[in-house]
Amino acid sequence: MFNIKYFGVALSLMLLQACEAPLKLGAVIEQESKASHRSDRFQQINSNDSSVVVVGSFGVILVSNDKGDTWKRTQLSSQPSFIDITHCPDKSYVALTLEGAVWLSSDNGNSWQEKSLMSEETPQAITCAPDGKIWVVGSFSTFLSSNDKGESWLSVSLDEDMILSYIKFFNHFNGIATGEFGSLLTTNDGGLTWQTKNPMPNEFYPIASLFSSMNDGIVVGLSGKILATHNGGNTWQVEQSNTKVPLYGLTKNDRYIYATGALGSLLVKDLSMSSAAWTQFPQQTRSYLRGALAFENKLIIVGGKGLLKNADLANSEAKND
Numbered sequence: 001m002f003n004i005k006y007f008g009v010a011l012s013l014m015l016l017q018a019c020e021a022p023l024k025l026g027a028v029i030e031q032e033s034k035a036s037h038r039s040d041r042f043q044q045i046n047s048n049d050s051s052v053v054v055v056g057s058f059g060v061i062l063v064s065n066d067k068g069d070t071w072k073r074t075q076l077s078s079q080p081s082f083i084d085i086t087h088c089p090d091k092s093y094v095a096l097t098l099e100g101a102v103w104l105s106s107d108n109g110n111s112w113q114e115k116s117l118m119s120e121e122t123p124q125a126i127t128c129a130p131d132g133k134i135w136v137v138g139s140f141s142t143f144l145s146s147n148d149k150g151e152s153w154l155s156v157s158l159d160e161d162m163i164l165s166y167i168k169f170f171n172h173f174n175g176i177a178t179g180e181f182g183s184l185l186t187t188n189d190g191g192l193t194w195q196t197k198n199p200m201p202n203e204f205y206p207i208a209s210l211f212s213s214m215n216d217g218i219v220v221g222l223s224g225k226i227l228a229t230h231n232g233g234n235t236w237q238v239e240q241s242n243t244k245v246p247l248y249g250l251t252k253n254d255r256y257i258y259a260t261g262a263l264g265s266l267l268v269k270d271l272s273m274s275s276a277a278w279t280q281f282p283q284q285t286r287s288y289l290r291g292a293l294a295f296e297n298k299l300i301i302v303g304g305k306g307l308l309k310n311a312d313l314a315n316s317e318a319k320n321d
Contacts, residue, residue, distance in 0.1 A: 035062050035071035035308075042302035044249075044291040048087040051108040052293065054302050055082035055095050063109040068300040068310055076103075076112065088128035094150070096126040096136060102150050115150030121157075129169035135191065137164035137177055145191060158185075158194065166209035178209040178219060184233040186214065197233045210250035210257070220247035220259050226278065241267055241278050253294040256313070260289035260301060266311070284309070 036042075042056040047067075054062040059076030080097040087093050093105040095112070100123060103112045117123060123138040136144040141158035164179035169191075177185045182200030187193060200206070204221060211217035215232045224243035227236045241247070247261035252271070259267040259278070264285040270276040289303040299311035 035073040036306040038306045040306035041304050042290060042307065043083050044085050045293045045300060045302050046085045046087055046093065047293055048091040048093065048108070050091060052300065053085060053093055053095075053105075053109040054291075054308065055085045056302075057081050061095075061109065061112070062308070065108070067295060067298060071308070074112075078114075080114075083124070084126045086126050086128050088132050088134070089130060090132065092149075094126060094128060094134055096123055098122070102126065102134065102136070104149060115146075117144055117150075118153050119144055119155055121155075122163075124163060124165045125167055127167050127169065129172070129175070129190075131172045131190075133191075135167050135169070135175075137167045137179070139163050141179070143167075143177075143191060143194070156191075165206060168211055170214060174214055176211050176214060176217070178206045180205060182206070186232070200227055200233070200236055201238075207246065207248055208250045208259075210252065212252070218250060218257065220250060220261075222246050224261070224265075226259065239269075239278060243267070243280060248288065249291045251292040251294045251299075253296060256294065258292050258294060258299060260292050260303070262288045264289060266292075266301065281311070 040056050040060050042054050045054045052064040052068055059079040061074045062071045064071050080099055080101065082095050083098050085093060085095040093109055095103045100117045100119060102115050102117065104115060105112045117136060121139045121142040123136050126136050128134055134146045134150060141160040141162045141164060143156045144153050146153045162180045162183060164177050166178040169175035173188055173190050175187045175191060181203045184197040184200065185194045186197060204225065204227060206219035207221045209217060209219045216230050218226065218228045220226050224241040224245055224247060226239040226241045228239050229236050243265055245262040245265050247259045249260040251258050255270065255272050257269050257271055264283040264287060266281040266289055267278045269278045285307060287304040287307050289301050291302045293300045297313050299313055301309045301311060
């Protein structure tokens, strides 16, 4: 058995083509911002509709109020290692650090307040449920939740030596989590209990997961592997990525889903076409692409070496022959 124990923790530290009909997608446009520095290692991006926030290593935070056209840079003096960010229904942001804390902003990312997770486990991912409760998952199959903006935390573990790397809630009751050994877990009581579903094939490690419902989800990982389910994980289909590089992130808009990865890899799939294959954008950089945020006609991409770019999704075509 291929054991990649604590791969998720190591990844957080270190990250620091079949023929297809033409898609109406633009080539990646170089748009380096003066707010980004070559030494930056951006990890994730999120938007509350009023602003866009990028977080990275060494306490770097970028904020845009015009969907990525211009940016304001902040670097926190304690230089925490940000690894994830989300926003709550009240539009407040919550960013997660590898050191075991969350940072909250109630003013569109302009100021931040730190709250400890009060846990010895290593965090990996964060979400905010529709009821405003903050959820964090991490090592030793641990779920942390707070209903008072991080002032206090409830810790629940499944008592398994397993890293959880993704969590999302679709309403007050139904949620899903993924993790090491191809683990897929669901809850229908607001996270009070979690049920283990059939694991992904070959104990696949999902570096990134994206579920649009309790039934429909896509996961990506090493060697360009992409798996999809449309029945809540009862079965999984392998999707052809036509790349062997690790894939690190997923994002989507109403029509397209995108995957980001090593060596500047950016893949796209047209969700309106049931038989569509993944198409690769022309590579614009050798640096890794870590996170992305898709709007209707724009894709903002972040990654290593201060990479902060826009992709115009309306004005030209990307083909894969």
